Amino acid sequence: MRKIFLSYSALINLWNRYEISHADLDSAVFMFGCTRNALMKPIPKDAVLHAQWLRHGKAAHDIMMPYYMKAEREGRAIWLRKPNGEYRVVNTQFNVMLRSLGMPEVDFGHECFPLNYPATAEMIKRFNINLDPVYYMRTEQ
Numbered sequence: 121m122r123k124i125f126l127s128y129s130a131l132i133n134l135w136n137r138y139e140i141s142h143a144d145l146d147s148a149v150f151m152f153g154c155t156r157n158a159l160m161k162p163i164p165k166d167a168v169l170h171a172q173w174l175r176h177g178k179a180a181h182d183i184m185m186p187y188y189m190k191a192e193r194e195g196r197a198i199w200l201r202k203p204n205g206e207y208r209v210v211n212t213q214f215n216v217m218l219r220s221l222g223m224p225e226v227d228f229g230h231e232c233f234p235l236n237y238p239a240t241a242e243m244i245k246r247f248n249i250n251l252d253p254v255y256y257m258r259t260e261q
Contacts, residue, residue: 130256195220
């Protein structure tokens with residue numbers, strides 16, 4: 121089943137632990153809890169976090185960038201928007217992604233939703249969307 125990555129940090133961690141493959145990335149949907157701009161330049165300002173980023177994240181990020189760009193061209197990347205001052209996934213974006221995968225649209229009953237990992241994973245299951253949600257807490261379940 122095609123994976124939908126909901127958490128950027130989970131993706132980096134799973135990659136570094138060899139739990140996902142290039143094939144997973146090549147067909148994945150990316151719907152991270154950040155904006156496009158934050159993903160393109162994810163360098164922490166804090167010195168300790170910056171050192172951790174250089175040691176653990178940058179190499180993985182650089183490997184994944186072509187996959188993000190390909191997914192974006194193919195309609196498989198969803199970036200958070202900020203309507204009404206809160207970062208949210210706009211339902212029309214989600215439905216555009218579903219159409220690009222040849223899946224039927226869904227009516228969530230509201231215009232947008234916050235990216236809460238467990239709730240989003242549950243929504244994907246409830247609406248019978250053929251995607252495998254992957255997020256950080258999943259490894260703890």
